[in-house]
Structure formats: C-alpha cells, structure tokens
Amino acid sequence: MHETVTRSVDSTIAVLKKRGLSVHLVMDADGALTQHGDLATDILWHASQHNGASFGVEVVNPYYPSYLKPGLPWSRVIKAPWAHKGEYVLPTPAQAEAVAALVRWATSAPAPGIAVPRVWPGLRDGRFALGLVDAAAKAPLPGVLAHQYFGHADGSMLVLYAWLPIEAGLAPDIAFEEAVKRATGVRRADVRDLLPTPAVA
Structure with a gap:
C-alpha cells in the first residue's frame, strides 16, 4: 500500500512514469480504482524486494499539509x-x-494467481507498526503491507484502517475515527483492546 504525495490520478501517473516506477492500481479521492497492470501476472516496480509476489496500490493523497489547497x-x-x-x-x-x-477482496482468493494471505506483518504484540518492520525490510513477506514497513513513510495508516473493519469488525465510520485516534501522536498503534479474547478451555 502506497500513498502518492500528489493530488490527482493524472499527476500520479506522470510522476510514476518520470521516476520509472509502476503500480497495478491507482486509487482516486473518491475510492475509484484505475488498473495499470494484471494483478496476477505483471511484475511492476513499486516495492523493491516485494515486487515479485505482490500487486501495488497507489492511493492519491497530498500527504504533506503544505500540499493542501x-x-x-x-x-x-x-x-x-x-x-x-x-x-x-x-x-x-x-x-x-x-x-x-x-484488501477483503484480495485476501479471499478471488481469481487464479491472486492469493494474498490475510496476515498483517505490521501487527505484533497487539500494536500496529506505523514505521519500519525489520522483517519486511530484509525479505519479502506475505500479507498486507504498507510501503512504510520497508521503504518510504507511506501506507501504514491505510493498512491500520483496513484491519479495523476486517479483523475487529468496526463499522466504516467508526473504524476511520478509531484509526485516526490510534495513529495520532504515536509510532505504534495500540489495538490490544480490539484483539479477540482467547477461548477458555
């Protein structure tokens, strides 16, 4: 999961071309996706050591407050x-x-060649990494990854958000505000209170 530091799909595509990068999907502000590669067969250049067994998503976002207008x-x-x-x-x-x-779709084995395991490498000991994940920086990992886990400072808020409705069962509006609250002012987002309680034998 990447974020663009741009304000539109067109400017995102222009930046990717200029930098010699590519992704499979680009997401606009309204959530609409444009596809730029086959998710199952095309190896595109967006995630260094993770390129081979992944598909990349660029979410259009200015990222920096100075880029807002x-x-x-x-x-x-x-x-x-x-x-x-x-x-x-x-x-x-x-x-x-x-x-x-x-993420729900990709982790449901929706088509031949697309089998993203529903695992969250950024989640450890009840806390979501909002920065580097050592294991992801060293070798490809299965699951839902933020670019921030192994490269630049983007994508981790979106992965945290995706976990909240998918794994914790929160409604979208509640999940969004929970993600905001839990990602503000910290380096690891605490979700221990949302983890399932182990069954008692």
Whole structure:
C-alpha cells in the first residue's frame, strides 16, 4: 500500500512514469480504482524486494499539509511522528473504505494467481507498526503491507484502517475515527483492546 504525495490520478501517473516506477492500481479521492497492470501476472516496480509476489496500490493523497489547497477533498491533518516531517494528511474516508474493500477482496482468493494471505506483518504484540518492520525490510513477506514497513513513510495508516473493519469488525465510520485516534501522536498503534479474547478451555 502506497500513498502518492500528489493530488490527482493524472499527476500520479506522470510522476510514476518520470521516476520509472509502476503500480497495478491507482486509487482516486473518491475510492475509484484505475488498473495499470494484471494483478496476477505483471511484475511492476513499486516495492523493491516485494515486487515479485505482490500487486501495488497507489492511493492519491497530498500527504504533506503544505500540499493542501482549498477545494481539495483532503482536509484533515494529524500529528504523526511516524510520518515524514511529523504531520500527515489523512486519506478521505472513501479511500479508506475502498482500501478495506480491496484488501477483503484480495485476501479471499478471488481469481487464479491472486492469493494474498490475510496476515498483517505490521501487527505484533497487539500494536500496529506505523514505521519500519525489520522483517519486511530484509525479505519479502506475505500479507498486507504498507510501503512504510520497508521503504518510504507511506501506507501504514491505510493498512491500520483496513484491519479495523476486517479483523475487529468496526463499522466504516467508526473504524476511520478509531484509526485516526490510534495513529495520532504515536509510532505504534495500540489495538490490544480490539484483539479477540482467547477461548477458555
């Protein structure tokens, strides 16, 4: 999961071309996806050691508060020590829910060649990493990954959000505000209270 530091799908595609990068899907502010590669067969260049067994999603987001302008669909900013420069422009709620829907779909073995395990490498001991995950930095890992786990400072808020409705069962509007609350001012988002209680024998 990537975030673009752009304001539109067109500018995202232009930046990717200029940098010699590519992704399978680009998500607009309203959650609409445009596809740029076959999810099952195309190896595209977006995630260094993870390129071979993955598909990349770029979520359009200005990311930096200085890139916001009146009239854009993004407006909320949080204090985020895990973000580059310590502040982060939140994705739109529509983007967050579209990410969760995409993760649900991708982890349900929807088509031949697409089999993303429903595992969360950023979740450890009841806390979600909002930064580097050592294991992801060293070798490809299965599951739902943020670019931030092994590269740049993006995607971790979206992975945290996706986990909240999928695994904790929260409604989208509640999940969004929970993600905001849990990702603000911390480097690891505590979700211990949302983990299933082990069955007593």
